[in-house]
Amino acid sequence: xxxxxxxxxxxxxDGFATGAGQAPDAPFGHAGERLHEWMFATRFWxxxxxxxxxxxxxxNAFAAMHGPGIGAEIMGAGKFGPPGWQDDPGYxxxxxxxxxxxxxxxxxxxxxxxxxxxxxxxxxxxxxASPAEALSQARAAAGGRDVRLGGGPSVIRDFLTExxxxxxxxxxxxxxxxxxVRLWDGLESLEEAYQIEAVSTPSGVTHLTFTAKNR
Amino acid sequence: xxxxxxxxxxxxxDGFATGAGQAPDAPFGHAGERLHEWMFATRFWxxxxxxxxxxxxxxNAFAAMHGPGIGAEIMGAGKFGPPGWQDDPGYxxxxxxxxxxxxxxxxxxxxxxxxxxxxxxxxxxxxxASPAEALSQARAAAGGRDVRLGGGPSVIRDFLTExxxxxxxxxxxxxxxxxxVRLWDGLESLEEAYQIEAVSTPSGVTHLTFTAKNR
Ligand SMILES: NC(=O)c1ccc[n+]([C@@H]2O[C@H](COP(=O)([O-])OP(=O)(O)OC[C@H]3O[C@@H](n4cnc5c(N)ncnc54)[C@H](OP(=O)(O)O)[C@@H]3O)[C@@H](O)[C@H]2O)c1
Ligand SMILES: NC(=O)c1ccc[n+]([C@@H]2O[C@H](COP(=O)([O-])OP(=O)(O)OC[C@H]3O[C@@H](n4cnc5c(N)ncnc54)[C@H](OP(=O)(O)O)[C@@H]3O)[C@@H](O)[C@H]2O)c1
Numbered sequence: 001x002x003x004x005x006x007x008x009x010x011x012x013x014d015g016f017a018t019g020a021g022q023a024p025d026a027p028f029g030h031a032g033e034r035l036h037e038w039m040f041a042t043r044f045w046x047x048x049x050x051x052x053x054x055x056x057x058x059x060n061a062f063a064a065m066h067g068p069g070i071g072a073e074i075m076g077a078g079k080f081g082p083p084g085w086q087d088d089p090g091y092x093x094x095x096x097x098x099x100x101x102x103x104x105x106x107x108x109x110x111x112x113x114x115x116x117x118x119x120x121x122x123x124x125x126x127x128x129a130s131p132a133e134a135l136s137q138a139r140a141a142a143g144g145r146d147v148r149l150g151g152g153p154s155v156i157r158d159f160l161t162e163x164x165x166x167x168x169x170x171x172x173x174x175x176x177x178x179x180x181v182r183l184w185d186g187l188e189s190l191e192e193a194y195q196i197e198a199v200s201t202p203s204g205v206t207h208l209t210f211t212a213k214n215r
Numbered sequence: 216x217x218x219x220x221x222x223x224x225x226x227x228x229d230g231f232a233t234g235a236g237q238a239p240d241a242p243f244g245h246a247g248e249r250l251h252e253w254m255f256a257t258r259f260w261x262x263x264x265x266x267x268x269x270x271x272x273x274x275n276a277f278a279a280m281h282g283p284g285i286g287a288e289i290m291g292a293g294k295f296g297p298p299g300w301q302d303d304p305g306y307x308x309x310x311x312x313x314x315x316x317x318x319x320x321x322x323x324x325x326x327x328x329x330x331x332x333x334x335x336x337x338x339x340x341x342x343x344a345s346p347a348e349a350l351s352q353a354r355a356a357a358g359g360r361d362v363r364l365g366g367g368p369s370v371i372r373d374f375l376t377e378x379x380x381x382x383x384x385x386x387x388x389x390x391x392x393x394x395x396v397r398l399w400d401g402l403e404s405l406e407e408a409y410q411i412e413a414v415s416t417p418s419g420v421t422h423l424t425f426t427a428k429n430r
């Protein structure tokens with residue numbers, strides 16, 4: 001069976017995966033770009049944007065795990081767009097005409113709409129379904145490859161609670177956001193189900209990896 | 216001027232410095248001893264208990280910074296004893312006849328009592344005072360040496376908010392407690408005042424050090 005994987009999911013020291021006040025020009029609210037500066041510096045990121053350069057150290061090694069072996073992504077309505085996107089029938093996500101997924105993407109929302117085919121192999125499907133149901137559709141679409149769980153924090157929490165996540169890579173950045181949406185709420189004793197490693201890198205972030213013990 | 220230092224202050228991945236349900240036989244509530252296992256394994260801890268052995272790696276190097284150069288400690292009522300200790304006029308703290316401080320210790324409480332001299336150089340003084348007032352008394356008692364801020368989380372948060380902490384060493388353990396008292400609440404943008412380093416060690420914990428930029 002294919003794995004469910006979380007990659008490059010970034011939180012502040014106080015556990016927020018996004019700041020408060022998400023808006024079209026501020027997908028991470030008052031956090032701005034501060035959560036992901038570690039990633040913007042990597043070769044992985046430069047290449048994804050079609051450029052050259054970028055660091056090739058430990059941050060890049062972790063970041064580059066994002067793509068290989070993935071056949072579909074599941075994400076929440078809060079990652080797909082800013083509050084209220086469901087009221088715009090022409091909205092096609094926050095990533096322009098050629099989104100960086102290049103696979104089927106299943107967007108969990110209580111207000112589903114018809115699928116949208118984008119350039120570059122990404123198709124957005126909209127589902128009002130339980131985590132397990134969404135996963136079985138994503139698995140079918142992934143054709144034997146793994147399913148990436150793309151966030152946001154609410155959706156990752158729901159999948160963790162249901163025991164559906166096999167690998168998780170969380171990056172902790174040394175900033176305190178104070179407000180926003182927390183990743184860790186309601187996950188008491190999660191460590192019992194995972195082998196956890198921590199690695200701090202010279203950029204100042206700490207990579208935490210969770211490997212499910214039951215795999 | 217002497218420094219205000221925090222050492223070996225340990226939190227879970229979700230930021231709790233103590234579990235819920237503190238009691239005489241459970242000073243960390245439902246966390247039990249899980250927060251401090253990293254420290255119990257060190258030579259520092261073995262020596263403090265009068266024994267031999269223990270690891271001499273990175274965890275020990277950090278742990279051993281706790282004592283040298285300290286002339287006084289400030290702690291909160293919640294570290295001094297379990298809920299309700301103020302109702303017992305004979306209560307002398309959670310550490311037995313010879314507490315591991317060996318300096319004056321200033322206990323912040325809204326119900327102060329006369330000072331108590333213990334064996335080994337520790338004297339407990341009880342203060343109902345602001346952080347800045349408590350610090351000026353502790354500094355006077357420390358005779359030019361540094362003041363350790365011993366916790367718990369509420370008191371550390373109060374001193375951070377007042378900008379009174381020069382060095383802070385926080386140890387993050389890969390467990391999720393889910394409930395208890397959080398360290399990071401209400402400290403948005405704390406990173407602006409500190410240079411922060413992170414080091415993960417083979418035991419699985421991550422040492423975070425905060426060095427005040429204005430020192
Ligand atoms: N730090 C990172 O690495 C990272 C990664 C990804 C995203 N983010 C950020 O995270 C934020 C979004 O996170 P979030 O926690 O607010 O939201 P989210 O997890 O993206 O989405 C939650 C929403 O998805 C819908 N949903 C979830 N489960 C569902 C189900 N089973 N059935 C139907 N609908 C379901 C609901 O929306 P409706 O009821 O409105 O339909 C729910 O409110 C954004 O700011 C984004 O930029 C951060
Ligand atoms: N993880 C670690 O490394 C670590 C280290 C130390 C302690 N701890 C744990 O932390 C827990 C205690 O932390 P906590 O946050 O609950 O309590 P705390 O910070 O130890 O103490 C807070 C209490 O101290 C008194 N106080 C604080 N400031 C005061 C002031 N300016 N004037 C007068 N009184 C003041 C108040 O008590 P009253 O109003 O009742 O007098 C207040 O409720 C314990 O479980 C302890 O075992 C953990």
